[in-house]
Amino acid sequence: MTSDDFSSARPSPRHDLEPSASATVSAGPGLGPTPVDLLRRLRARTAGDPVTHVERVPARPGVPAPWPPWAPPELRDAFARRGVAAPWRHQAEAATLAYDGGHVVVATGTASGKSMAYQLPALATLLADPRATVLYLAPTKALAADQLRAVAGLELEGVRPACYDGDTPRAEREWIRRHSRFVLTNPDMLHHGILPGHAQWSGFLRRLAYVVIDECHTYRGVFGSHVAHVLRRLRRQCARFGATPVFVLASATSGDPATAAGRLTGLPVTAVTEDASPRGGVTFALWEPPLLPPDSGASPPVPPQATGDHDDLHQVRRSALRETADLLADTVAEGVRTLAFVRSRKGAEVVAANARRALDDAVPGLGDRVAAYRGGYLREERRELERALLHGDLLGLASTNALELGVDLIGLDAVLICGYPGTRASLWQQAGRAGRSGQEALAVLVARDDPLDTYLVHHPEAIFGAPVEATVLDPANPYVLAPQLACAAVEAPLTSADLALFGDGAKEAIDELVAAGALRQRPTGWYWRHRERPEVDLRGEGGAPVCVVESATGRLLGTVDGGSSHFLLHPGAVYLHQGVSYVVDDLDLADGCALVHVEEPDWSTHARDVTDLSVVSVRSYVDAGPVGMFLGEVDVTSQVVSYQRRRIATGEVIDTRPLDLPTRELRTVAVWFTLSPQSLAAAGVQPADVPGALHAAEHAAIGLLPLMATCDRWDIGGLSTAVHPDTEAPTVFVYDGHPGGAGFAERAYGTASAWLRATRDAIAECGCEAGCPSCVQSPKCGNGNNPLSKPDAVRVLDVVLANLPA
Numbered sequence: 185m186t187s188d189d190f191s192s193a194r195p196s197p198r199h200d201l202e203p204s205a206s207a208t209v210s211a212g213p214g215l216g217p218t219p220v221d222l223l224r225r226l227r228a229r230t231a232g233d234p235v236t237h238v239e240r241v242p243a244r245p246g247v248p249a250p251w252p253p254w255a256p257p258e259l260r261d262a263f264a265r266r267g268v269a270a271p272w273r274h275q276a277e278a279a280t281l282a283y284d285g286g287h288v289v290v291a292t293g294t295a296s297g298k299s300m301a302y303q304l305p306a307l308a309t310l311l312a313d314p315r316a317t318v319l320y321l322a323p324t325k326a327l328a329a330d331q332l333r334a335v336a337g338l339e340l341e342g343v344r345p346a347c348y349d350g351d352t353p354r355a356e357r358e359w360i361r362r363h364s365r366f367v368l369t370n371p372d373m374l375h376h377g378i379l380p381g382h383a384q385w386s387g388f389l390r391r392l393a394y395v396v397i398d399e400c401h402t403y404r405g406v407f408g409s410h411v412a413h414v415l416r417r418l419r420r421q422c423a424r425f426g427a428t429p430v431f432v433l434a435s436a437t438s439g440d441p442a443t444a445a446g447r448l449t450g451l452p453v454t455a456v457t458e459d460a461s462p463r464g465g466v467t468f469a470l471w472e473p474p475l476l477p478p479d480s481g482a483s484p485p486v487p488p489q490a491t492g493d494h495d496d497l498h499q500v501r502r503s504a505l506r507e508t509a510d511l512l513a514d515t516v517a518e519g520v521r522t523l524a525f526v527r528s529r530k531g532a533e534v535v536a537a538n539a540r541r542a543l544d545d546a547v548p549g550l551g552d553r554v555a556a557y558r559g560g561y562l563r564e565e566r567r568e569l570e571r572a573l574l575h576g577d578l579l580g581l582a583s584t585n586a587l588e589l590g591v592d593l594i595g596l597d598a599v600l601i602c603g604y605p606g607t608r609a610s611l612w613q614q615a616g617r618a619g620r621s622g623q624e625a626l627a628v629l630v631a632r633d634d635p636l637d638t639y640l641v642h643h644p645e646a647i648f649g650a651p652v653e654a655t656v657l658d659p660a661n662p663y664v665l666a667p668q669l670a671c672a673a674v675e676a677p678l679t680s681a682d683l684a685l686f687g688d689g690a691k692e693a694i695d696e697l698v699a700a701g702a703l704r705q706r707p708t709g710w711y712w713r714h715r716e717r718p719e720v721d722l723r724g725e726g727g728a729p730v731c732v733v734e735s736a737t738g739r740l741l742g743t744v745d746g747g748s749s750h751f752l753l754h755p756g757a758v759y760l761h762q763g764v765s766y767v768v769d770d771l772d773l774a775d776g777c778a779l780v781h782v783e784e785p786d787w788s789t790h791a792r793d794v795t796d797l798s799v800v801s802v803r804s805y806v807d808a809g810p811v812g813m814f815l816g817e818v819d820v821t822s823q824v825v826s827y828q829r830r831r832i833a834t835g836e837v838i839d840t841r842p843l844d845l846p847t848r849e850l851r852t853v854a855v856w857f858t859l860s861p862q863s864l865a866a867a868g869v870q871p872a873d874v875p876g877a878l879h880a881a882e883h884a885a886i887g888l889l890p891l892m893a894t895c896d897r898w899d900i901g902g903l904s905t906a907v908h909p910d911t912e913a914p915t916v917f918v919y920d921g922h923p924g925g926a927g928f929a930e931r932a933y934g935t936a937s938a939w940l941r942a943t944r945d946a947i948a949e950c951g952c953e954a955g956c957p958s959c960v961q962s963p964k965c966g967n968g969n970n971p972l973s974k975p976d977a978v979r980v981l982d983v984v985l986a987n988l989p990a
């Protein structure tokens with residue numbers, strides 16, 4: 185839309201691009217500058233120094249280990265045929281732990297060969313015991329298909345690996361149940377198909393030796409809590425048939441993987457975390473776009489409709505998209521093969537278009553060597569893209585993270601990451617795209633205007649040190665536990681022996697199911713009373729999803745979870761889907777459907793809500809003098825009452841229109857802190873500034889929570905007030921946005937001082953004067969980011985941190 189003002193947003197004139205000789209010839213291996221030289225040149229071209237940190241991640245030689253003595257020769261030979269001479273040490277260590285009967289999680293980096301850690305013990309067991317079976321679970325069908333190819337490629341006698349999912353033809357299913365000894369599936373199929381049909385699976389389950397859970401860090405939040413109970417139901421059925429399988433899990437690197445894996449499986453799990461696979465060296469730079477001078481006459485920000493990456497708040501930092509486009513143009517001009525990761529599809533197109541224009545201005549025709557990749561291309565088109573990059577016809581590619589999985593690229597010299605991708609696992613996956621064999625590569629993380637990005641570029645230890653972000657789930661969530669117990673009761677009556685298996689809250693949930701008439705208690709246990717099975721969707725969160733339908737064609741564009749639908753799909757809302765702009769005609773809540781039409785108005789829409797919160801109970805608290813820190817249940821009532829239309833180009837408010845939507849209630853888990861008015865006054869916060877101080881602290885705290893737990897700010901809500909009727913004190917609440925809670929608030933409570941310390945530092949270290957989207961402003965604020973007081977937020981957090989035990 186307004187991307188043509190691209191170059192005018194530069195804070196000061198930059199040198200013209202000076203394409204090096206290598207840009208006009210094919211960029212063969214080794215022709216580009218070294219990463220250190222390249223970075224030096226990129227820095228020199230930008231006014232001020234945007235680089236806050238350079239980490240040299242050294243190349244690491246692999247540490248091989250001998251084959252475990254229990255691995256049979258035919259298995260070693262099979263791996264040798266695939267080019268594996270010996271396992272790396274972490275693979276051998278995890279494999280032996282599992283072979284000896286221990287539950288183990290291997291949590292190491294991308295491409296560290298985690299699959300061999302479970303393939304070794306599982307396949308050795310299948311070869312030694314011709315009756316044994318293995319169940320493999322992946323979060324996606326694509327990954328299961330991938331693993332099927334890997335296992336089948338080993339060509340082992342009698343294993344007969346097979347995928348069993350929604351796509352498996354009926355005719356093949358019975359054969360698989362009877363004859364396959366290595367079944368690959370997903371949690372949804374286990375929940376909907378295998379466990380309800382356990383009688384047909386009894387032969388397989390009776391002999392089940394291993395359960396493999398791949399990419400187990402993806403089982404987080406409410407979905408993860410559901411999967412935790414599906415696994416308990418699996419263990420219960422196995423136990424009925426006399427089997428006690430060993431669980432082997434693979435995870436991305438994260439904080440405390442053993443605890444997360446233990447919560448997921450309900451079993452004691454040992455973690456193997458020391459990565460012994462080889463890796464190339466990377467020079468990793470953290471890059472913070474400069475603040476624009478207030479009188480720069482800066483062009484307006486890239487509109488939210490164009491990118492999905494920004495709200496149209498007053499922008500004081502140069503946008504990460506523009507900065508990334510400049511860097512892409514500069515590296516391509518140097519003849520360096522570069523991949524830029526951008527979070528949205530439209531954003532990737534803006535980056536590519538702007539880089540192309542800058543290159544063509546320097547050398548007409550050079551822009552042709554940059555392209556955008558939006559995901560979803562046909563397989564042939566993807567292969568063509570890979571080929572063009574490999575041969576140097578293309579030098580620069582801007583992509584969404586679809587490329588993380590979809591395209592096989594090797595031999596890139598540099599990776600630009602536009603905005604922190606949310607988790608360290610994704611960050612390293614993207615950075616790991618750089619580096620051809622044995623050569624050093626450059627990775628640059630360009631910070632967006634977001635408190636978490638701001639914090640990370642000023643705290644490199646949070647990226648390069650030991651991970652703190654943990655995979656969080658909460659199997660005790662009553663909204664998950666009760667329906668899962670109902671499913672279990674259909675599979676076999678529940679007995680008091682099952683209570684320990686399903687954990688805290690199981691007895692209460694059963695009592696409620698009895699009271700509701702779903703279960704009947706008999707001397708032998710609790711029985712399901714109905715003819716039909718309960719309908720439980722593992723991935724359903726916050727009420728039924730709302731379908732987005734194009735009125736003219738009846739085409740289903742996608743779904744929005746119930747919790748967000750009032751915000752995103754109210755009548756008149758501008759709704760963005762895969763880069764196309766739609767306007768909502770009607771939201772039918774009874775039918776769970778929103779009708780939209782294609783339209784690209786020159787305004788954006790912003791819903792406003794009113795939220796009320798009451799404390800139901802306190803689960804745990806810390807009494808720290810003038811400060812209190814609490815964890816407990818709360819009721820949140822909210823109503824979307826109006827929306828603003830704002831001019832995209834200027835941010836000017838056109839009008840505010842009322843909405844007639846019902847209130848929504850949410851019983852969930854919250855963390856909250858209180859401060860005495862006296863302690864605030866002593867810290868220099870004037871009474872009139874207390875609301876703005878608490879509100880600013882709340883926004884930043886929500887923005888920083890993803891540092892401690894794998895969530896994003898859209899999973900969490902907040903409320904702050906100068907006096908709350910239930911606490912009778914100035915209070916900041918942060919709550920899980922899902923019924924019953926998903927574990928995020930609990931994690932926040934457990935890491936409160938580290939979390940709020942990071943929040944305080946992110947605000948204090950932001951270079952803006954009065955608060956900006958990089959620190960205390962929030963794109964989802966129901967109050968239009970008003971009031972906010974940046975300096976007082978730091979004072980509030982200082983009082984909390986001074987009193988709270990570390």
Ligand SMILES: [Zn+2]
Nearest residue numbers: 950952956959
């Ligand atoms: Zn700021």
Ligand SMILES: [Zn+2]
Nearest residue numbers: 965966967969
């Ligand atoms: Zn707010």
